[in-house]
Amino acid sequence: MDVRHIRISDYDYLLPDGRIAKFPLAQRDRSKLLVYRGGVLSEDVFSELPRYLPTDALMVFNNTRVIQARLHFRKETGALIEVFLLEPVAPADYEQMFQTRDSCAWLCLVGNQKKWKEGELCREVRVGDVNVRLCAVKESDEGGVRVRFEWDCRDVTFAELLEAAGELPIPPYLNRKTEERDKTTYQTVYSKIKGSVAAPTAGLHFTQSVLERLDRGGFERAEVTLHVGAGTFKPVKSMEIEGHEMHTEYVSVRRSVLDGILRHDCRCIAVGTTSVRTLESLYYMGCRVSADASLAEHDLHIAQWEPYDRPGVLSPREAIAALAAYMDRRGLDVLHSSTQIMIVPGYEYKLVKALVTNFHQPQSTLLLLVSAFVNGDWRRIYDYALSHDFRFLSYGDSSLLIP
Incomplete structure (x- = not known):
């Protein structure tokens, strides 16, 4: 099936307004955690996340910081x-x-x-x-x-x-004005690089305590930067996904992150869909420079249908090694580029093996990304969350997805 003809109406569900979290919990890491592992569903609190993570993967966070846009x-x-x-x-x-x-x-x-x-x-x-x-x-x-x-x-x-x-731009679906406390609660504790107009909300659950527990558990952490644009809230208005234009997001990745990916045999735990889009875009950038080493950084932009029009022929290790070699030849400590990558059912994930993410809006591109990751089993996950009192969207609860 041509993925462009996916009907967005097939990715709808009833989300009562009362299930949308209008405010965060007082303690970030006390949010609920839905665990989906090999098709089996369970739940816990977010502070227990390290118990469920695969130990042989690099954990990747998006360190962007929301600006008062x-x-x-x-x-x-x-x-x-x-x-x-x-x-x-x-x-x-x-x-x-x-x-x-x-x-x-x-x-x-x-x-x-x-x-x-x-x-x-x-x-x-x-x-x-x-x-x-x-x-x-x-x-x-x-x-x-x-x-x-x-x-x-x-x-x-x-x-x-x-x-x-x-003024800090909290999501429009919260239907309230920005409050002073949002300046803190709508930033991740590890945010550093200013540029986003929306938070990478999967990271909002992390506290210094959880990060320290990850370190004690031997999990290697890495940071990338993807500046989230307002297009993340842009609804899909076309009947088929072909009619939806993804927004461009700006990406920067340090050379050392590529070493970390290679050390873990290209197995990554993505914290949030922004980290997913960054990591999966790196694979296609590696394919690009492997085919044409003369490309400039700005020529590495990944268009939204590129993974489907030009499927990568390299293994993940070959692609990331090619990108690392490209940066070395040019003396680049940081790679600056951009992506419009659209991940929908039918996409083959290259680097991401586990995903920490919140619960997304009906008929959204983020829900398509999740469906692609869990091989179409998204509805069972969302039915469980709705029937077990999970809170939804930016300030809502979290999930760990391991297909």
Whole structure:
């Protein structure tokens, strides 16, 4: 069957509003854990996760950090305009972007856009002991709204401005305003690299205590970075999955992570679907550079249908070794690239052997990814979760899936 003709209606289930966790538990690692291993279902609390993990695999976490991506401006007419940061444009590099000191440009979503045809929007922002005038100018409406931000104090970075003026973008389905505590609870305890507009929520259950227990148990941990875009909440509106365009997400992986993958014979435990997409994309990047060693980093972008149009012919070890050799030849300590990979039933997983993940929305691409991982057995897992009082979505409970 051509995977493009998968009907999204086949991946629907009834999710009562009362099962959506609107707030996190007071203690992260006390969330429930559904364990699916070889088709057998059981449950425990998340703090007991290390008991169930395979010991011969590399555990991979996404260390991205959510930025305060919502900015509000008010026009002289009183109209409130929300500017939601999606993707840096000038400079395009995330690290450089947050260190800019007078101007920068982003691709944005604009709320109440019809009220902002032209002109600049400005507001005063208090950053430490300094008052800063921050202005937004719409530069283009083509391919999304491009907005240039300018401010009048070179002692203040854009990162500092966002911390002072921005609002953390919690998921829209929570149907509530961001609260002060979300600034902590909607970040993983190991988040480091700023850039996401949504949290890699599978990681929200981890505490320092659980991480220390993993270390004591001899589990090797590694970190990758995939900046989660707002497209993660984009619903599938087409009847068949072919009509859905995956959003591009930016990936960075240290050279040492590839060594860890190879040490574990390319067997990985992915913490979250973002880590899945990163790891599986690395396989196809390795296939690319094995076929053409002259490719630049930006040419390693993985398109959403690439795994189906050009199935990899290399073993996982060959592909990761080829990518490691590519980085060595170019003296790269960190690989920077991007992916649109779409994982749906029919996909053959290359590196991920176990998955820690939350419970996802009906008719979502994340549910398709889970179904592909458990060989179509997703409905039995979700029926169990619904009938055993599990909490769903970003602030909900967790699962460990081992096919």
